[in-house]
Amino acid sequence: MEKRRLGRTDIFVSRICLGTMTFGEQNTEQEGHEQLDLALERGVNFIDTAELYPIPPKAETQGRTEQTIGTWMKSRAARDKIVLATKVVGRTANEWFRGGRPSRLVRADITDAIDKSLARLQTDYVDVYQMHFPDRLVPWGANPVRVGEWPAKRAEDETSIAETLAVFDDLVKAGKIRHVGLSNESSWGVMKFVAEADKGVGPRVATLQNAYNLVNRTFEVNLAEVCDREEVSLLAYSPLAQGYLTGKYDDGALPTGSRKQLFDRLQRYETPGAAEAHKAYNTLARDFGLEPALFANAFVTHRSFVTSNIIGATSIDQLKLALDSADVAWTPEMQNAVDALHQRFGNPCP
Template sequence: MQKRRLGRTDLHVSAICLGTMTWGQQNTEDEARRQMDLAVDRGVNFMDTAELYPIPPKPETQGRTETYIGKWMRARKNRDKVILATKVVGRTANSWFRGDRPSKLVRADIFDAIEKSLKRLGTDYVDLYQIHFPERVVPWGANPTRVGTAPGRRDEDETPIAETLAVFGELVKAGMIRHFGLSNESSWGVMRFIAESDNGVGPRLVSVQNAYNLVNRTYEVNLAETCERESVSLLAYSPLAQGYLTGKYDHGARPPGARSTLFNRGQRYETPGAPEALLAYNDLARSFGLEPAQFANAYVTSRWFVTSNIIGATSMPQLEMALSTVDIAWTDEMQKAVDGLHQRLGNPCP
């Protein structure tokens, strides 16, 4: 599998990253172990998790995904062969992360998070430590198509970015993390973190993990130029739009066992205009002789600005399919057809 450089670091990550957020909720520990074994066997060297996982977040399951990964690495004795990424939550009123209080991106909370993650993962360090979502008030995903109705609203106790970044500098110096990344972030956020590091505060940003798929190409509007010029890697999550780009939800279907059927958390992909757009892309995939999931994954992996495509699966056949998409040749004809639909349909699911 192709390896791509992570930011300006000396790390080269696989073009496909193994996402893990279903482990401990939809997937058992044994299923997680088999997924990791298969992915590594196919050339994947990059795994992404979070202190929040599994999804949906609940106090009784929080951290379980990291525990599964840690037990697998100890059993396989392969920590040095895995590029491991995890995340700290941003501002949240949920108190179960810190044990007795809401969480913010302040020193005490970040240290609490990394210490717990390292313990669950059974390792002394993580290769990439990411802020899962900003502390400041921004729309989820931080790349909306409209500004909203409350521009400029800020929390009075918003933690300054420089203060947060300085804590990550401490973690690097302590050897607890190697590199720093963001997630669900905007162009402004990316540049503010870079500006602070250029001023000598904390480590330089190496990656941003944002949603990117056929029905959400908002990354291209500003972030693609920002990140290309600043050598910040895109780690693209939700390439299948939470399963809506597999075709299984077409025409309002709700198959048993599917995520949106189980948890009713698919609102990001149930916006006005989304059903028509999703069906159009799924039908386009079929017109090229591909399953919609193959087409959607191949599209994301093929983009010049994507360093790694974070896939997720709840079954081994799904994982086999996702891994095999690295062998699909993305053609100019496919791109022209996709761009034609996008010109008409836009980004219905930012």
């Protein structure tokens, strides 16, 4: 599988990354190992996880995903075969991450998080350590298509980006992490992290993990320019819009065992006008003779500014279909048809 460079680093990753947030909830440890085996066999060398996983986040399951990856790496002697990325939570009122208190992107919380992640992963270092979401009070995803009141509300104890970045600098020097990444960030946030690093405050961010799919192209245009000029790699998550771009929820269907049926927390993709957009894209995929999931993943995988498409699956068959997206011949006709629908629907699910 084609490899692409992460930011300005010397790391090259597969154009598809295996997302793992189902491991420990919808998938057992054995099933997680089977997915990891298949991904590696198919040329994937990039694995993404987080201290928050599995989804949905709960105190009793938190950390299971990293544990599954850790046992797999140990049993397969696979650590040197993969590029491993994980994440520390941003500002959250959930108290189970830090043993009974809320968490922020401050020194005590970040160092606690990385040490616990390394223990669960059974490794001495991670290649990319990402901030899962900002310490700032921003909308989830950090890229809404409109804002309410402005200026936005700020936390009285907001942690400065310089303070956070200095902690990551120490982790790099300690050998616990190789590179720094962001997630669910805005154009301002990325530029501020870059500016602080350029002043010598800490390491330069290498990656940005944001949602990007047919119904959420908010990465375009501002963030795309920022990442291009500053050489920050986009790691695109949610290429299937949490399953809505597979067609399985079209016309109000609710398959047994689906994430919506199990957890009913897909509200990001249930906004006004979203259902019509989902069905239009799913229909378009079939018009081109492709399964909607294959089409939606191929759209993301083949975008020039996407370094790696973070796919996810709960079954081996789903995983195979997602991996096949790297082999789809994405044509100008497909892109033009997608752009025509985007002109009509915009970004209903930012």
